[in-house]
Structures are given as structure tokens and as C-alpha cells.
Amino acid sequence: MALSCLTRALRSLTLSQPAMVSSQAAAWSKLGAQVPSSAVIQCRGFLTTASLEQNRVRWKQREKYTIRPIGMKKTGGRDHTGRIRTHGIGGGHKQRYRWVDFHRLRYEANREGQPFEEKVVEVRYDPCRSADIALVAGGERKRWIIATENMQAGDIIKTSGFIGRMAVSANEGDAYPLGALPVGTLVNNLEVRPGKGSEYIRAAGTSGVLLRKVNGTAIVQLPSKQQVQVLETCMVTVGRISNVDHNKRIIGKAGRNRWLGIRPSSGLWQRKGGWAGRKIKPLPPMKVYINLPSVSAS
Amino acid sequence: MFPETAQRLKTAAPLFSHAAFVTDFRRLSAHGGARRHLTVGRCLTAKVPPPRKPRERVEIPGLEMVTYGERMHYVPGLAKPATQHWERDYKDPRYYKSPPAHEMLLYKDKPCYMFNQRTSALEGVRQAAWLTKTQVIPGLPAQLLSLAENPENQIPDQDERVQNAIKHARFWDTTEDRPRKEKYSNTLLLNLLHLCATLQSSHPAVGRRMLAENYSLATTWKRGEDLLQIRGQNGLLLSSMDPLPQMSGKQEVADTADHVLHAFYPVSPTIDLQKVHVYKEEVNHTGFRDDYPYPHAHTLYFLESADPRCKLRPEQFRTKMIMFTFGNALARAHKLHGTRPQRLLDRPVTVQSVGTNGRIFQFMVFQLNTTDLSGDDGIKNQMWLEEDVELYDFAKVRPLIKKKQIKVQCEGRRGFD
Numbered sequence: 001m002a003l004s005c006l007t008r009a010l011r012s013l014t015l016s017q018p019a020m021v022s023s024q025a026a027a028w029s030k031l032g033a034q035v036p037s038s039a040v041i042q043c044r045g046f047l048t049t050a051s052l053e054q055n056r057v058r059w060k061q062r063e064k065y066t067i068r069p070i071g072m073k074k075t076g077g078r079d080h081t082g083r084i085r086t087h088g089i090g091g092g093h094k095q096r097y098r099w100v101d102f103h104r105l106r107y108e109a110n111r112e113g114q115p116f117e118e119k120v121v122e123v124r125y126d127p128c129r130s131a132d133i134a135l136v137a138g139g140e141r142k143r144w145i146i147a148t149e150n151m152q153a154g155d156i157i158k159t160s161g162f163i164g165r166m167a168v169s170a171n172e173g174d175a176y177p178l179g180a181l182p183v184g185t186l187v188n189n190l191e192v193r194p195g196k197g198s199e200y201i202r203a204a205g206t207s208g209v210l211l212r213k214v215n216g217t218a219i220v221q222l223p224s225k226q227q228v229q230v231l232e233t234c235m236v237t238v239g240r241i242s243n244v245d246h247n248k249r250i251i252g253k254a255g256r257n258r259w260l261g262i263r264p265s266s267g268l269w270q271r272k273g274g275w276a277g278r279k280i281k282p283l284p285p286m287k288v289y290i291n292l293p294s295v296s297a298s
Numbered sequence: 299m300f301p302e303t304a305q306r307l308k309t310a311a312p313l314f315s316h317a318a319f320v321t322d323f324r325r326l327s328a329h330g331g332a333r334r335h336l337t338v339g340r341c342l343t344a345k346v347p348p349p350r351k352p353r354e355r356v357e358i359p360g361l362e363m364v365t366y367g368e369r370m371h372y373v374p375g376l377a378k379p380a381t382q383h384w385e386r387d388y389k390d391p392r393y394y395k396s397p398p399a400h401e402m403l404l405y406k407d408k409p410c411y412m413f414n415q416r417t418s419a420l421e422g423v424r425q426a427a428w429l430t431k432t433q434v435i436p437g438l439p440a441q442l443l444s445l446a447e448n449p450e451n452q453i454p455d456q457d458e459r460v461q462n463a464i465k466h467a468r469f470w471d472t473t474e475d476r477p478r479k480e481k482y483s484n485t486l487l488l489n490l491l492h493l494c495a496t497l498q499s500s501h502p503a504v505g506r507r508m509l510a511e512n513y514s515l516a517t518t519w520k521r522g523e524d525l526l527q528i529r530g531q532n533g534l535l536l537s538s539m540d541p542l543p544q545m546s547g548k549q550e551v552a553d554t555a556d557h558v559l560h561a562f563y564p565v566s567p568t569i570d571l572q573k574v575h576v577y578k579e580e581v582n583h584t585g586f587r588d589d590y591p592y593p594h595a596h597t598l599y600f601l602e603s604a605d606p607r608c609k610l611r612p613e614q615f616r617t618k619m620i621m622f623t624f625g626n627a628l629a630r631a632h633k634l635h636g637t638r639p640q641r642l643l644d645r646p647v648t649v650q651s652v653g654t655n656g657r658i659f660q661f662m663v664f665q666l667n668t669t670d671l672s673g674d675d676g677i678k679n680q681m682w683l684e685e686d687v688e689l690y691d692f693a694k695v696r697p698l699i700k701k702k703q704i705k706v707q708c709e710g711r712r713g714f715d
Contacts, residue, residue, distance in 0.1 A: 119562075119564055121420065138564050140569050142420070156564065
């Protein structure tokens, strides 16, 4: 049916007299005076391209936060052009995304500015990351956060944005700005720009170390031994991330890797170049995430 | 397939005239048997994509936008003319867009926390006790238990008849292998209610009661700073002409003033309640009109599988039972004594409730002693709760292999009491 309309539209674009099929002529004669005077059927044109927008990212366009797991669409390592950008991704068990709140210092509607406490309701496995996630409830809202090592249901965790003169003796799972913590604490979920949300040290079993605090900034060592200088108002949680034995697990068989969505790598033998082999080199220079005022030429 | 594709084409290509469609239909359908099953190389069923947001118009003051509006046709390079917002001057129900929340007539700045039948409260019974200012007493009151033990109140052949009721609900009430949970829990409840109703010959009070289903309850009360409401249809209600006698004496009621309500910092007691800004204030409705002959709520019956979309854990199910029983009691009290909070009711309102999932029963008696619920001190309401009473252990269908023929034999339950 669609094809017939399509062909008729195409036919209408031709300039010559269209040759009518006998059945079509018979049908037209039935209708009587429907035969147009001009041979060309009026047709203004039609779209030849399919809808260009893909609904591959529509599942993550939700604006309102929810704790309900959201159905996910897998990309298979393909990007918006459709070609593989990252090899070795595809298949695996279906997963539902639990929206984790990485802004630990997110105040509730009416209670800005005060430190608050939350209660851990449940700690559970998350298929989308190596760490476990915890459902915490405080005030009138519930949210998912990355669980730290010894977090259990029923714990109370504190979040505060206040930097005092004395360093706070922090319990595991609490979140403070870097300026409020004593030097040498193990930290995770590091924010490098204040207010942006934590982007570093989120994998299972990882932790960073607060090395020193230098007038208004703090230097943290990431799990890769890289050092990073950030403002002391950046929020961070104390302790190691949960699921500590994640790196000790044994996959056991190829099938288990496939369940995790990891496709086999190319079997072609490729000569290893300069990138392969053990490298012993000095640490890269410290990454500074502060916009220091530039020295103006006097 | 044809009407579907036709509709899709109509939405996708409004360029073709209607006569053309009609022609096509007739041609294809009346083609004398040899129908062409055209396969289309695209998906015929898809989600309708959401409407795209129009590009943002940037208004620069002092700069006049030259649009192609006057020229009446598109000119590349000129701006798109801004369409004026047009409102229909008559009301058409097919094209009605409800106003946003803050423009509604009943909008209030102060939010109201609503409890409905699909609410799943995080803290469970403790949260319900705090919201209703109730002291929870585990176990049913002694008077009720003694009433149940009394052989005069029992049905002749009680055990056997109850076993038959269970068998009917679990095994016999279907043409399939096993009836589904919603079905058997409902049947079991109705069978047991019927058994109780057979006592009418010896207890005439049973005849002065009436069952009602799917009535809408609404109550309002204040708890501290927050306004709370219960709304919804909670299920089966047995109402009676006479009110229930109060369960605890005056001394016990006065003793509840010393009881301290359990607070659960840092979680707020209004967590998981629906927060609304558009609501009717001071709405108190028992669900029945004033001239209903059975005005007093006697017992409520809750089924866990009544709402298939909403699955509540046992703790949350008990919370729902408590809240709706309280709602019924409060609505009755407001009707009798008015909506002004009263510190001590001279006649406490008592309501019972039973909740079940088909096998496990929860019994509850709620006594409303006070309607002054804003403060945390003072006389509290009382509640006797008996949780997780099993009527029977299991009801399984076991195959019986007899002379190489497999027959299905319904085997009974064990541990019935």
C-alpha cells in the first residue's frame, strides 16, 4: 500500500502522460468524474530521508531525579555515526540504570547551608559499575550514592560543606570539603571543580590520599599515583569504595566475560611497538585544577 | 494491516487527497482474491517521538527582526515570524490543556502530604505510629481473645468448615491448575466472611452490619507544622449500625500520655508521602452520605494483591492498614464532634482491620482517643497489632502416580490451627 502511493508520487513527477493500468482505469471510471483534466496528478513532493534523530539517547533525557531503575539502551561501542568507536563492547546481560547522585553536597529544598545527615537504607549491587551502591534517605528524599567499604544498612552518614579551623575527625562514609579533613585520610569520590560532582576515584576498592594542604588548595594522590591540586572547597567522601575484592575475582570462562558485555579482542597477531613492555618513568607533573591569577606584567 | 498502514500514511503524508486513498483501498481489497501482501522494509510499530522543542528566540532590545511574515513565503536569511498564542474562544474537551500547578484554582503555597493506597512508607509501622500519634501494643487485647475462645461464639464444625473454605479458595475455584493469588485471596476472604455471617441466628448483631467496597475516604489532620491527608479507596469495609465498644479503660487511655513517640532521625516522618500543592483544605468524608443506615466503621479488610501495579512489602502493607483504619476513625470522629481538635474523646472511636495475602493474616484494632494531633505530647491513640498469623502452612497440588497414570490429587495443608 505504501509502495503504491510511493510509485504514484514518483509517477506524478514525470512530465509525460502516465500510462494507466487497466484496473486503475476501471476503478477511476467507477468513480465517475474523478478523472482529472490534466494528466499529472498533483503531488507536492515527499521526504526521502528517514527520521535522522536516533532514539538511542532518549532513555537518558529524564530531568527529574528518580530512584527507580531506568531501562537502558546498549550502544555496542558504536557512536552517533554508527561505526565502532570502542572495540570489544557488545551484548551482555540486560541492565537497568540506577541514577547515582554524585553531588554529595546537594541540599534539600528548604535546608540550604546546614550540614545534614542521612540514613543508609540498603546497600546493593549495581550492574553498571564495579562498586556497590547505597540507597540513603534523609529528610524527605531518597537517593543512590556510591557505597564505601564498611557501609551497612542502618548507618548514619554526615555531609557538611563547612571548613573549620580544626580538622574534623571523619568517619568512613561521611563527606566533607578537602579543607576540613586531616592530612593523610583516605578519600574517594573526588570533585576537582567545586560543585561539579565527583568524577574521580569511583571504582571498586579504590581510594586516594590527601597529601598536603597548601593555602586554599589541597593536593590529593589518585590511585594511579598521579597527584592533583584542587581547591579546598571540593567535596570528597572518606574511606575506600566498597567491593574491595573486585580485582581479585576470577572470570573463569569466556562466557562470563560475554555476560559482562565484553566482546573478544581481535585475534590477529600484531607486532607490538614502542607502547608495549614495562616502563619505568618518573611521575607526570602534578595536574592543577585551579585558575591561578596570572602574573600581570608590571 | 491495511487500516494501520493507512493511518500511518495519513499522519506521515498528508499530501495525498482522500479520494486517492479510497481508490487504493477499493482496488486492493476488491482485486478478486489475489491480494498482494506488500512487505515494507521499515518498522511498522514504533514509539511516537516526543515533540521537539522549538529553537530559542533571542530578543535583542533595540534590534528589529526582519521576518518573512509580510512576504508570505519563506525567504532564506530572514527570521521566522513569531506566532501569536491563539486560544480557542469556546471550550473543546478534545483540545484542552490543563493549566500548570501554580495557576490552578486550588493552588496553595503550603504543601500537603497525602497518603494513598499506593504509598509505600519507608519506615513502616513506626512511621504510621508517629503520623497518627499512636502507641503500638503488640498482640490483640485480652477481651477480643477471650471472645474468640468462647465456644458460644464459634461456628459448629468450625475446623472442618474453614478447611473446606480454604480448599475451595485454593483448589476448586478454577478450571486451570491453580487459581492465581488475587483470585484465591479474594475467594478465601469472602468465604471466611460468609462463615462468620452464619452466626447470625445466635448473634443478631451480625445482621446489623453491611459490607461495602470501593468507597472513597478522605481525612485531613495537622501534625506539627505539616498538613496530612489520607485519600483513596482502601477496599472492603464492614460497617454497622452500632459503634464498637472501646477496648481500653479510661486509666489506660490516660497512661498513654506518658508514652514517647519514636522518632527516626534523620529521616523525616513525611518521607514517601506524596507532596501536593493543589488540594482541597479541610476535606473530611467517610465515603458515605449522612443518611447511610450503617454509619459506624466496624472492620476493614485489606488484600495485598488488590492492586497489581503496587507490590507492598509486609511492613509497608501493615502501614497502609494502620493509616486507613486511622483515616476511617478520624473521619467518623470529625463527623461526630466537628473538626476542631479535641484533646480527649469521651467516647473513643474503635475500628478493627484485617489484612491478608491469602495465607498470612494481620489483625489490628485501632482506638482513636484524641483528635488533637499537632503536638507530640498528651493523650495518644492506641493500636493493638498482631502480625503474621498463618492460617495454614501450605496448599499444594501433588501428582498421584497410580498404575502408570498420573492423576492430580489435591493434598491438604498441615499445621492448621
